Amino acid sequence: MKADNPRQLAKSLTSLNFDNRFVRELPADPDSSNQLRQVHRACYSRVWPTQVAAPQLVAYAAEVAELLNLEPAACESEEFAQIFVGNRLLPGMDPYACCYGGHQFGNWAGQLGDGRAINLGEIINQQGQRWALQLKGAGPTPYARRADGLAVLRSSVREFLCSEAMHHLGVPTTRALSLLLTGELVTRDMFYDGHPKEEPGAVVCRVAPSFTRFGSFQIFTWRNEIEQLRQLVDYTLRTDFPHLAGPSIGVYLQWFEEICRSTATMIVHWMRVGFVHGVMNTDNMSILGLTIDYGPYGWLEDYNPDWTPNTTDAPGGRYRFGNQPQVALWNLAQLANAIYPLIGQTEPLEAALQLYGVCYKQGWQEMMAQKLGLKKFEPATDLALSDELEKVLRLVETDMTIFYRKLVDLVPQDDQDDDSLIAPLLDAYYQPEELTDSHKRQISAWLRTYLKRLAQDGLSSAERRKRMNAVNPKYVLRNYLAQLAIDKAEAGDYSLVNDLLQVMRHPYAEQPENEEFARKRPEWARHRAGCSMLSCSS
Numbered sequence: 270m271k272a273d274n275p276r277q278l279a280k281s282l283t284s285l286n287f288d289n290r291f292v293r294e295l296p297a298d299p300d301s302s303n304q305l306r307q308v309h310r311a312c313y314s315r316v317w318p319t320q321v322a323a324p325q326l327v328a329y330a331a332e333v334a335e336l337l338n339l340e341p342a343a344c345e346s347e348e349f350a351q352i353f354v355g356n357r358l359l360p361g362m363d364p365y366a367c368c369y370g371g372h373q374f375g376n377w378a379g380q381l382g383d384g385r386a387i388n389l390g391e392i393i394n395q396q397g398q399r400w401a402l403q404l405k406g407a408g409p410t411p412y413a414r415r416a417d418g419l420a421v422l423r424s425s426v427r428e429f430l431c432s433e434a435m436h437h438l439g440v441p442t443t444r445a446l447s448l449l450l451t452g453e454l455v456t457r458d459m460f461y462d463g464h465p466k467e468e469p470g471a472v473v474c475r476v477a478p479s480f481t482r483f484g485s486f487q488i489f490t491w492r493n494e495i496e497q498l499r500q501l502v503d504y505t506l507r508t509d510f511p512h513l514a515g516p517s518i519g520v521y522l523q524w525f526e527e528i529c530r531s532t533a534t535m536i537v538h539w540m541r542v543g544f545v546h547g548v549m550n551t552d553n554m555s556i557l558g559l560t561i562d563y564g565p566y567g568w569l570e571d572y573n574p575d576w577t578p579n580t581t582d583a584p585g586g587r588y589r590f591g592n593q594p595q596v597a598l599w600n601l602a603q604l605a606n607a608i609y610p611l612i613g614q615t616e617p618l619e620a621a622l623q624l625y626g627v628c629y630k631q632g633w634q635e636m637m638a639q640k641l642g643l644k645k646f647e648p649a650t651d652l653a654l655s656d657e658l659e660k661v662l663r664l665v666e667t668d669m670t671i672f673y674r675k676l677v678d679l680v681p682q683d684d685q686d687d688d689s690l691i692a693p694l695l696d697a698y699y700q701p702e703e704l705t706d707s708h709k710r711q712i713s714a715w716l717r718t719y720l721k722r723l724a725q726d727g728l729s730s731a732e733r734r735k736r737m738n739a740v741n742p743k744y745v746l747r748n749y750l751a752q753l754a755i756d757k758a759e760a761g762d763y764s765l766v767n768d769l770l771q772v773m774r775h776p777y778a779e780q781p782e783n784e785e786f787a788r789k790r791p792e793w794a795r796h797r798a799g800c801s802m803l804s805c806s807s
């Protein structure tokens with residue numbers, strides 16, 4: 270396909286094979302006006318994106334385009350920009366916003382819904398896969414509550430880059446096809462402190478097998494709309510869990526167990542790579558165990574399990590790094606309450622919730638064994654080893670990503686003093702001068718125990734390196750890197766967005782030319798908004 274052949278471009282875009290099963294098979298809101306309202310007995314409301322002035326492509330993810338069978342030239346076309354900003358609909362698109370509820374920060378918030386997300390429809394690609402397309406920031410919907418339905422460039426860069434970075438890190442996630450500017454300004458008071466500013470508006474096109482959330486089920490149970498609850502559960506079974514049999518109490522339970530397992534897997538991945546979601550409300554929990562809704566998320570720099578990137582969450586720290594496994598369980602318990610009317614027994618739901626704990630523990634142990642380069646996690650020795658490691662990581666400010674990545678460079682030698690033992694890890698310390706002799710003794714004591722444990726294991730160092738480098742990333746989307754990309758993009762230069770997208774494609778590879786993107790947070794970013802502090806304002 271050539272970029273200069275508009276006919277063929279049109280063909281690549283217009284031959285997208287839409288099959289809008291969600292709207293076809295689920296109850297619709299009969300009202301199609303775009304006005305705020307409570308929507309009863311319906312899964313969605315039809316709504317059109319708002320027209321914008323001047324769409325402009327900032328970046329697109331070629332891998333996601335490929336999932337949709339779109340070639341690069343099509344993505345770079347004017348038509349693409351018009352379509353994925355929401356100005357133009359393709360034949361087969363049938364836009365709608367979903368109704369859902371949710372617990373926000375532990376409190377039931379009633380109806381939330383897609384306030385600024387508009388689904389365009391689902392396509393079946395050439396491999397027979399179903400992909401739902403969703404614009405975020407394409408204007409208000411009946412669920413916009415008092416907000417404008419828009420998104421700014423800052424938060425859209427963050428969502429776009431992080432979705433793709435997470436995917437390449439091997440973390441289950443929704444994907445992002447494109448990031449476009451709208452050509453319009455949007456007013457945001459970033460820290461809700463009376464300092465509103467105009468920011469460039471943007472739209473991200475998200476892509477996932479489905480965007481169904483825990484809150485999509487909760488809303489029906491809360492409203493005692495049990496028939497609609499059953500319809501959505503049965504639909505989800507058919508569409509997102511086709512390997513399960515037709516509906517029955519037993520299958521509903523199997524389904525819930527599977528959600529418990531996949532959620533546990535997702536959280537283990539977050540803990541592995543140092544990702545903090547920041548707003549684990551039940552409306553931000555995917556039924557498919559995908560990371561969804563990238564808002565005030567952050568990446569651990571210095572290893573601090575009490576850290577939350579979200580300023581709104583700072584007082585309680587509900588969504589802090591170390592609490593994510595507990596919150597996921599709490600959220601699953603809310604989902605269990607939501608589907609209870611279809612099951613009528615509490616014991617099997619409680620058993621499934623127990624299963625979450627079992628899966629999480631097992632997954633976490635396997636993950637730790639991999640991060641440490643052990644053949645297998647042996648609780649007899651490795652529980653103490655990992656407990657002690659946690660303490661070592663918290664002694665002074667220690668970069669989690671660099672520490673694990675460099676651990677593989679330890680060289681076992683006889684009679685090493687503390688300094689030479691620690692030397693390969695020094696880069697992980699934010700302020701190496703903070704390391705006192707006592708700290709060094711503690712760190713090297715752990716390193717010696719660890720080296721002994723490795724010796725018992727008997728893996729060759731080449732094999733160990735291969736295993737460790739496959740799970741300990743060299744590159745993550747550090748908070749300050751995303752912010753640098755935003756600063757440039759706001760000044761009209763999209764190069765860093767695209768460079769970061771490229772670097773994050775291979776997070777486990779050594780990329781000598783991109784060493785700068787593996788560096789720990791510079792001092793200037795320690796207290797800078799967007800780097801260490803984020804808000805839900807987006």
Ligand code: AMP
Nearest residue numbers: 381382383384385413416417418419562
């Ligand atoms: P979040 O915390 O981003 O998951 O959002 C919570 C709820 O607020 C969801 O129902 C969103 O759709 C809605 N929301 C967030 N920002 C906006 C906005 N600018 N316009 C309309 N709805 C929004």
Ligand code: MG
Nearest residue numbers: 552553561562
């Ligand atoms: Mg949300």
